[in-house]
Amino acid sequence: MPNGILTKMRQGMESFRPSEQKIANYIINNPQEAKELSVVEMAKKSNTSEASIVRFCRTLGLKGYQDLKIAISMSIMNELGKEKILHEIIDVNDSPDIVLQKLALGNIQAIQDTCNIVSTERLADAIEAIDKCENIHLFGIGASSVVALDAQYKFSRINIPTFMFFDHHIQLTTAVHLTNRDVAIGISHSGRTKEVIEGLKVAKEKGATTIAITQYGKSPIQEFSDIVLFTASVENNFRSGAMASRIAQLQVIDSLFIGVACKRYDEVIKYLEVTRETLEDKKYN
Numbered sequence: 493m494p495n496g497i498l499t500k501m502r503q504g505m506e507s508f509r510p511s512e513q514k515i516a517n518y519i520i521n522n523p524q525e526a527k528e529l530s531v532v533e534m535a536k537k538s539n540t541s542e543a544s545i546v547r548f549c550r551t552l553g554l555k556g557y558q559d560l561k562i563a564i565s566m567s568i569m570n571e572l573g574k575e576k577i578l579h580e581i582i583d584v585n586d587s588p589d590i591v592l593q594k595l596a597l598g599n600i601q602a603i604q605d606t607c608n609i610v611s612t613e614r615l616a617d618a619i620e621a622i623d624k625c626e627n628i629h630l631f632g633i634g635a636s637s638v639v640a641l642d643a644q645y646k647f648s649r650i651n652i653p654t655f656m657f658f659d660h661h662i663q664l665t666t667a668v669h670l671t672n673r674d675v676a677i678g679i680s681h682s683g684r685t686k687e688v689i690e691g692l693k694v695a696k697e698k699g700a701t702t703i704a705i706t707q708y709g710k711s712p713i714q715e716f717s718d719i720v721l722f723t724a725s726v727e728n729n730f731r732s733g734a735m736a737s738r739i740a741q742l743q744v745i746d747s748l749f750i751g752v753a754c755k756r757y758d759e760v761i762k763y764l765e766v767t768r769e770t771l772e773d774k775k776y777n
Contacts, residue, residue: 496570496608497563498523500552500708503609503724507709511544512551519564527564531557553611570608595735602736603743605724609708610744618719619751621701622652625675629700630656631663631691636679639705639741643677646749649767650760660687667691672699680704681723681737683711692716705744707737 501516508516518538519526526534534557535542549560582594622628628647632640637658644656657663670676676695680688683706693716696702704717707724714720723740753760 496567496605497552497554497560498567499605499608499724503605503708504551505709507711508548508551509544511540512548514538514540515545515548523564523568527561527568529561598736599739602724602740606722606740606743609722609724610747611722614719614721615744615747615751618703618721618748619755621675621703621719622647622748622752623755625701626653626673627670627675628652628654629663629666629670629674629676629691629695630654630679631667631676631688631695632656632679633660633685633687635738636681636685636688636741639679639738639745640677642742643745643749646745647752650749650753650756650763652752660691663687663691664694667694668698670695670698670700672701674700675703676700677703677705678713678717679741680706680711680713681741683707683709683713685713689713689716705741 498520501520505513505516515534515538518534522537526537529537531542531545534545538545545557545560549556552560552563554560554563582591586594628643630640630643632638637656640656644654647654655666657666667676674695676692678688678692683704689712692702692704692713696716696718701719702717703719703721704713705721705723706713708722721744723737723744
């Protein structure tokens with residue numbers, strides 16, 4: 493049972509139907525009361541219908557209304573059991589130390605919210621797919637390409653052939669050669685980046701297992717993704733580099749890397765030692 497259902501509602505608000513937005517807004521603003529209501533009472537309080545509430549439960553990945561009430565209770569306990577981190581808007585007059593602290597809080601919240609949103613079952617599926625694949629191909633544009641490059645570096649160090657190209661045309665021309673023995677990972681915070689979606693579409697058509705790393709909510713990238721790993725983000729008013737969303741994406745990449753490394757522990761230790769020694773030789777004494 494997810495303990496981040498309130499986070500899911502906040503992050504997915506824009507992708508919900510109008511009736512679902514009403515339900516989500518009511519629950520977010522009245523969680524203590526919401527967890528005690530019957531489905532009939534919830535429908536009245538949110539000015540919707542019982543059928544809308546049942547559909548909303550399915551949208552959130554829950555089996556039914558009882559699961560929703562339990563998830564709300566768990567989220568309340570989770571948020572009360574720790575200090576709530578709020579990402580403040582950065583002001584042009586903030587001093588460097590204040591900017592540092594505000595960005596740190598935002599990054600911490602992005603990581604915590606992503607841990608609440610990402611499905612551990614889908615994460616396990618992705619780790620299994622990567623562990624069995626012959627090659628990894630990464631698709632990312634702009635800030636997401638930096639995350640893709642980080643993934644290439646990590647997986648290459650443990651001897652998994654990993655390919656990432658900044659040029660979109662090269663991404664597409666390599667995608668046409670993928671097979672069912674390959675994994676293609678598309679990284680797009682919005683889930684609407686045309687170039688990334690095109691890459692995953694071609695990869696999926698060629699039989700590769702496709703994985704999307706994207707923010708929670710419905711988006712076009714999911715149509716061409718066998719496995720979707722959701723992230724959360726807390727952006728401030730200076731979005732250059734997609735600050736907190738990049739941190740959330742890196743959290744997922746690191747989880748995939750460590751998951752695969754654990755499955756291949758004995759050989760991974762040897763690969764990491766060899767690469768470490770090689771890099772040490774390049775340092776000045």
